Amino acid sequence: MATMFLSWSVFIAVTVLAAQLCIGEKSCHIKSTAGSVVQLGSSFTVYCTFNCKCKGSMYCDDPTTLQTHKDVNSTTISVDVVNITKSRTYSCRCECFSQLDPCGLDILAGYPPDLPKNFKCTYEVQKNESGVLVCTWNRGWDTYLGTRSKLRVRTVTGNHTDGPHSVSSTGTESLSASFALSRSVQLISVWVEVNNSLGFVKSSISNYSLSDIAMPLAPGLYLQECLSRKCLIEVKEPVETQHVQIQYTADQQTWTSSLNSVVQMNSSWSVSSLEPYRLYYFRARSKFSTGIWSEWSANISSWTQEEAPAEELDVWFTEPESDSTSTTVYWKEPNMSVSRGKIIGYKVGVGRPNLRAYNISADARSFSVPSCADCEVTVWARNSKGLSPPARVTTRRTKVKPTADVSVSTGNYSITISWRKAETAPLPAGYVVEWYPEGRQLQELRWVKLDKNENQTVISGIKAFECYEAAVYVFYNENSVSQTRFKGVATLESAPAAGPVVKDKVEGNEVKITWTELHWSQRRGCISTYSIYLEDSSGHRKTYSVASQERTYTIKGLSPGLYSVSMSASTSTGEGPTGEKVKFFIDQEAHSSLLLVCGILSVIVLFLVCLCQSSAVKQRFFEFFQCFMLDVVPDPANSKWAKEYTQDKDKMSLMPQQSNSSASTEEEEPILVDVEELPKQSSAVSMQTNVSSPLPPQTDLNPGTDPATLLYPLTTYIKSFSHDSDSSDQTQTSLDTNSTVDYISSHGPGNLGEEDEEEEEEEFADMNFFPSHNIFLDSLEFGGKLTLDAVKIDCSDFFQSA
Structure with a gap:
């Protein structure tokens, strides 16, 4: 019996538990001291009571966050919420009955409703008898809660009052409500009622006279015609009004108005003071004699017609480059107020009055005038209506x-x-x-x-x-x-972005470096200097600074070896990176060839010096230089010695010069020189003797000898050098400073003493000829006989023998 009772008890308990699970019984109950809707920023307490004694806990939001709670008693816990900032969800759980549903509470946080802002009403007259009352307002601050707004309207017609009528609002931010009214209504009273879970507000009552808020609908606009300075526009209205305002603009930003009185419902209006070839926009609105203006109509647009350009172009030019005679003329594209139409081309005239005309396309902004370094250039702009006034520029300045x-x-x-x-x-x-x-x-x-x-x-x-x-x-x-x-x-600068590209050209022991300007995008400002970096094979580096306008630089005196060169550019703010290195080689042969050339020149000079020591060579050189003497030379017949000879013709003889040597003082036999005289024609000689046949082989020089016959070697002129006679002043003045004159002693080269040599040196110095020890005079040989007559020697013999 006891066993049966225990079995029934277990069965009943299981059945009850199963029943609870089936009906979804919760394990607890939750509530808030402020209710389920609270104002933002408020504080309150949330309680959770469990159905049995258990270890409970409270969570907030999803995903859930465990809250720190207080134990009120064995079955109740609580959490204090301070200054709530948003809506939240709280839940409680019990460990003993984990199979039961937890309990939860949604708490909404917000504000009570605000009084409506910017409340206003208008009466849109749609027909002559009726219209619609439209009221709008702003709800104020956001309550974060569900808010309901209603428009309340009370009307007065004569002595009859009707209403109030309630109309629900629509919209979110700006709320509005509309209510149909007859035009017979005279006065209206309107207000707004707003409520939510936290409260209820009512706006103040606004009273209107219906005629004061009457507003016609927006009119319709239709374009009839546009000329260059005005447009004709048709205005259509659904109801008759007393005022129409039309506005126009070319940029849709600045509008210009014109106010007109309406006589008919559908009428045309002229909008003047427009500019040619402009795209204008038009709009309109209307108003009754009282009330408010209607909304603006939809915009319509149209182009005004063209006119010929009103002003001359803005023209400038650049001076021709040094290697060109052409001048480039520039002009600015005219604006709409100047062009007064679409520019279809330009005309350029060169010269005046003979004008050479060129037709230029509409896209051009410059023209290179050929052969116009000093002329007048005229430029016109052309549209469909004609040419602009001429714009002249004179390159002759x-x-x-x-x-x-x-x-x-x-x-x-x-x-x-x-x-x-x-x-x-x-x-x-x-x-x-x-x-x-x-x-x-x-x-x-x-x-x-x-x-x-x-x-x-x-x-x-x-x-x-x-x-x-x-x-x-x-x-x-x-x-x-x-x-x-x-x-x-430059306004802003930085270091250049790259270095110049270098090219080299090696010539001997020097290298010529050239480079081009950096692209304008890499300069990063104004280039002030260039730096050249030269590095040899041992790593030794030299820097050369070059002005910004230079494009080439030569480095001289380089030793043989391998080199590399690179460059960088600098602005006022700093130096940029170096460019790519270029390698070059200075060859040893450059120095060897230089030494070889110097050696060869030295050998040639030494050979010539040694060659000149030969008497035959010296004689040839002497004869050669004599051929370059001028034909106008002093006349030996006018010398002092010749004059003395004519005075004492029978007694004169060529005597040797006395010397201080121990030689015999007795008079020796005169030395005769054989001279062959060849004919030569010259008009510049003061005294000329033409000989058709050569002289006899020998002529004895004695007192009876013809004084016109003189001893001389193969030179142009020979003067007797004696102790008793000097050159006359007349002879010296007649001597050309560029002439070469040789003097020999009357007793031959073998009898010249020291004193004679000294006198000879002095006289040679006075004649501006060869020095006294000239190598060409050391080996002169004399032979034959010579008279004192003026003779000429033809130098052609020298060239023939040569």
């Missing part, structure tokens, strides 16, 4: 000394150029400032023309890490101009 003190300063992506005119300078007619990236004048030339009263301009849009050149032109009239040019202007 008279350059004068600059009279303006120009200064340059740089800013962030801008350059400021200012100048100050000298007090004594003439009044200028105007200024032109031009600028362009260094080395790209033809491609990117820019300029601005300034009035004579201006003294400064700011150039904007300057590229960073770019080097610029600029110039200021001061025009005093059409042709007179001064120019001040400056280079190396």
